[in-house]
Amino acid sequence: MRKTASLLAASALWALAQISTAAQAFDPDIRNNTLAVSPDESLAIAGNSQTAELKVYDLAQGRLKAALPGFITPRNIVFAPDGRRFYVTDSSKGLLERWNAGTLTLEASLALGPGAFGSAIDRQGARLYVNNQASNTVSVVDLNAWRVSKVITSFSGPRQGVKLSPDGAELYVTNFRSDKLSVVDTSSLSVLREIGGFNKIRAISISSDGGTLYAANSGDDTLARVDTRSGKITATVAVGREPYGAALRPDGKVLYSGNLKSDSLTEVALPAFRPAAQIGGLSGPRQAISFSMDSRKAWVLNEDLSVAELDLATRRITRELKPSAN
Template identity: 30%
Template sequence: MAANSQAEGTMIELVCSTDTDSGVVTVVERVGQNNYVLRGKIPVGNAPRGSVKFTKDGRGYVSNGAGDTISEIDVISNREIGRIKVGVAPRGVGIVPGDRFALVSNSGSNTVSVVDLSHRREVTQVAVGRDPRHMAISKAGDWAYVSIWGSDYVSKLDIQPLTDPMRADVDTSAQAVREVGRMQVRSDAHPYSTALDPSGELLFVANTQSQYLSIFSTKTDKLHAEVDLGSKGSRGIAFSPDGKVAFVSVEDTSEVVAIDVPSMAITRRIEVGPGPRGIAVSRDGGTLYSSAFSRNSSPVNARQPGARQPSSFNPNTVTVVDLSAPTGTARAVASWSQVDVGKGPCSVAIFYR
């Protein structure tokens, strides 16, 4: 552990940045209120994508988009444990409750892999639409919702066989997974990521080529609402711990939009680093982390006429936002800082130990 890390016996917060261009996962420890110490950079495969997903015992998994594998990593010892072969151009990873299986969306194979984590092997692939991306998995482990970027729908997968205690055989459990529904978004909207609110009753869908955020009811699988973000380019979704606020990164305007979930009204626009994609909210709800994916520091044109663009945001960083800063509907810089990571950070995750 780094010399400046927190005292033994206290919880540590590790910010894990998936850095596509460097081929690493950068691990940074939060020390105190707003001090960050580099713990290490873990080499993984080529072009890692998506946030690191963790099992309860701390194993981390990230997809290698150009290597057709996912990496298992240990963020405490800062090393890659191994790689698991999956389909072509994997993007999103989801851990099925129980930590026995993982799902991997293969954008080049038009499939979702079912991976046996204990034996580090792909068991089967489930056919879906064209170019699947990032996914959400229900807390009960009964459904997975996968963004099908190239076919403008969200695939609903029945994954109950993976958590059924009566199914002891790994292979037959995995091969019973199937697509049971399709939730259509707007034509040419290209859904990129999905996220379930803490109640599990609402599925939020970020569409990269539509200015509308899609929200579906998980009880009916029907469209519940749409939120006009004012610009296309939405990428990542995160929630406050109480589920009352949804945060959506908008790459095209370099901002994170805060949405009041009960009313579906935009309450705040927060400027962040250039080209934000992945975002994450701390366990206490006080801090938001946003990956600045843009390859340069040139400011992105503001959507609002006359709005100020900060000149001090840098690429290859994770923006740290203090969510306790004053709110408002105006586009304004919140209290923030930056943490240097690898090149091309596309996603961010938080690990607690």
């Protein structure tokens, strides 16, 4: 009995040690931020990997609505297409969390392993893809069954950048370590090919016809334009310092880079693919840029988790949502 008790005690201590280890920040030197706006444009939810809570903003009233605690290294937030739920990855907890957008309460958690990072959801809200930069994998999550249906391998440090083509047939995954894009067939869930030639690739966007992809190169301060059919970079354009964002406006007429070191956005006119303007007054913007569906507004996340609301016609900040109720 004493031996059994000792073994149980040792097992309990080991479990506590694992919990303590898991509670430590995973890769704290890898920093990112995330911003998601609900489909009805009533809520904006923001976070960064240095803050243990998410900020929820009421966009109609322009104020902080709530702060959601309990995170360690939140990496990405995406809303379900119907807006009823949103999903959060936390690389230190190794979890995908499902939250109720109406009550702002946690509904369920799914273990994906430490390193869970960027995520992309399909138009039906049935499948979620999650990058894992620690295990060099992408987890395919069946949201209805709430389980991992497959783990795709052969990536190289996949972080924030992951996007579905508009028709949902292909998934584009950025590999930060190898500076390549992996193209995944979503039917077979296998890697079809790779696209290279990037320089510290960050965020990506895809045109509505699926024929053109845009990527931010933070290594040489450019945005790249890629022909998705040929898999070749067809042009690059110089933007601000250390661009993380490559955000395509819903109307497809303008692309914006979020320039971390320039505290600005660069507006790139399309299809000409040339700089049209610089929008200043921001603080360390990265890839966390969201748009209204009518393409008139943009919401840009600052380093302090405040959100700047931009009038895109005048290129001016019309209001700033503060991360404090005071």
